[in-house]
Amino acid sequence: MTVVSDSLGATYGQARATWEERFGDRVRIRTHRAMSADAPVDLAELYRTHHLQMVRLARLLVDDTASAEDVVQEAFLGMHRNQASLRDSGAAVGYLRQAVVNQARSMLRRRRTVREHLKVAEPDIAPAADSDVLLAEEHQEVLRAVGQLPQRQREVLVLRYWSDMSEAEIAAALGISKGTVKSQASRAMAALTTIMQGGDQ
Amino acid sequence: MTAHDDLERRLREAFEAKASQVTPESLDRDRESDFERQLATTAARRGPRRGVLAGAGLLAAAAAAAGVLALTIQPDDNGRVVDAARTVTQSSSVTAPTSAPTASGSTGMTQPTQGTQRTAQPGPQQPQGSTTTAPSPDRATPTTTQSAPSPTTSSAEPSPSSEPVSPSAAGSTPDRSIQLAPRAAAPPLMSSDLPQASGLAPDVTYDGPVPLFATLEDGSGATYSIPMPAGTKWLVINGSGPRYRILSAPSSIADYWxxxxxxxxxxxxxxxxxxxxxxxxxxxxxxxxxxxxGG
Known part of the structure; x- marks a missing residue:
């Protein structure tokens, strides 16, 4: 009986790994939501299953992989520190994503302040080696335009068009109202259109 | 397909292309083991301490209850019963302006500084006999010398910011030694007469504590003090972030820390x-x- 159970578990694990690799973050969110809301949050498991996706999300927000990894690590450590207050494993991914967005924002703010206060000791943050030069020209053009948008608008676009989140989910992740999400997205798209047609914002 | 739909498609493709540049192989694998180690360490620490913490919590609650009771019924100098809520308010309002004690330049290292107000200068944090040989360019600070006891002996010395303020000194009710000012845990601030992170110059040798520059929640900056053995000489490594090269140290920095x-x-x-x-x-x-x- 044990053998059968293990075997089934292994099969399920393999299928799930393939499934998650293929369908990404969106599917995993629903998987977690289907879990018991009272189950304790297994951070090690959360790390294994979501680390890569969160680094990718952070990368879109902070622009270089090393900083993105810092952001995600700090988000996980923050969850670890507050684990006692996390009782809903179904909501853990949402908390994590929110933490990543907040940490990314803090990192960008820190960079700005450090640049102002610590001009000598802090290195100039040049485009990273893993920057967009390897991307197709069409993608580079879009990303350059996105880079000119205000931070909040960038966050909304990334969560909407990469994380495929609904307006309500974005509002929860960013701590703003649904109406603000809608207006920020609308302004962002209008600004992008203008920028990509050759005009300034 | 409308122009809006086309833009959405291009956005999705561009984001996906950029995100796909991050592959499992490109990630730093040490971070996962670091995280797992932290999880394991905390789990091991939580187990046996749970009962002790629960007991300490009960004791603290009992002590707090006794304190509130004593405050409520304790008569003041005129034999009247002091209103506890009023006293707390007064004490709190007196505490707030005390967050800027003057640095005497000769006090010892203030070790127990957890809970120090971020806006306060809790006094010189220089550990031992440190000398600023090269003041920061934006400060006309002359060479300053401070002597202080070793960190192991100075722990009994109260930090200025943790010293209770007597309301009676401000012409208020008798001392209740209650402080309600919120205190955020932070490392000790760098004494204002020592090199601040914003003023470090390349190719200049400093000694004493090294600065840790931080951005606070409100966007302002603060420079925290990282103690070093007295006489440790260091310089900022230009262009490498907050890193400092140790030129000489009279004793082991690791042991000192x-x-x-x-x-x-x-x-x-x-x-x-x-x-x-x-x-x-x-x-x-x-x-x-x-x-x-991070690091």
Whole structure:
């Protein structure tokens, strides 16, 4: 009986790994939501299953992989520190994503302040080696335009068009109202259109 | 397909292309083991301490209840019963302006500084006989010399910011020694007469504590003090972030930190030290000290 159970578990694990690799973050969110809301949050498991996706999300927000990894690590450590207050494993991914967005924002703010206060000791943050030069020209053009948008608008676009989140989910992740999400997205798209047609914002 | 739909499609494709540049192979694998180690460490620490913490919590609650009771019924100098709520309010309002004690330049290292107000200068944090040989360019600070007891002997010395303020000194009711001012845990601030992070110059030798520059929640900056053995000489490594090269140290910095940093609230983590509740990190690698975020 044990053998059968293990075997089934292994099969399920393999299928799930393939499934998650293929369908990404969106599917995993629903998987977690289907879990018991009272189950304790297994951070090690959360790390294994979501680390890569969160680094990718952070990368879109902070622009270089090393900083993105810092952001995600700090988000996980923050969850670890507050684990006692996390009782809903179904909501853990949402908390994590929110933490990543907040940490990314803090990192960008820190960079700005450090640049102002610590001009000598802090290195100039040049485009990273893993920057967009390897991307197709069409993608580079879009990303350059996105880079000119205000931070909040960038966050909304990334969560909407990469994380495929609904307006309500974005509002929860960013701590703003649904109406603000809608207006920020609308302004962002209008600004992008203008920028990509050759005009300034 | 409308122009809007087309833009959405291009956005999705561009984001996907950029995100796909991050592959499992490109990630730093050490981070996962670091995280697992932290999880394991905390789990091991939580187990046996749970009962002790519960007991301490009960004792603290009982003590607080007794304190409130005593405050409520204790008569003041005129034999009247003091209204507890009024007293607390007065004490709190007196405490707030005391957050800027003057630095005498000769006090010892203030070890137990966890809970120090971020806006306060808790006094010189220079550990021992440190001398500023090269003041920062933006400060006309002359060479200053401070002598202080060793970190192990100074822990009994109260930090200025933790000293209760007597309301009677301000012409108020008798001393209740109650302080309600919110205190955020943070490392000790760098004394204003020592090199600040914003003023460090390349190719200049400093000695004494190294600065850790931080951005606070309100966007302002603060420079925290990382203690170093007295007489340690260092310079900023230009263009490498908050890293400092140790030119000479009279004793082992690692040993010194092991004695000094825990008292300030730092916790040893892996090869360095972290400050709980923050991402501040201090570490020593060879002759290079890192004092900043992450690490």
């Amino acid at each position: 092991a004695a000094a940093l825990p008292g300030q609230g730092w916790v040893q983590s892996g090869a360095g030290w972290t400050f709980p509740g923050t991402s501040y990190t201090v570490s020593l690698s060879g002759d290079v000290v890192f004092a900043g975020y």
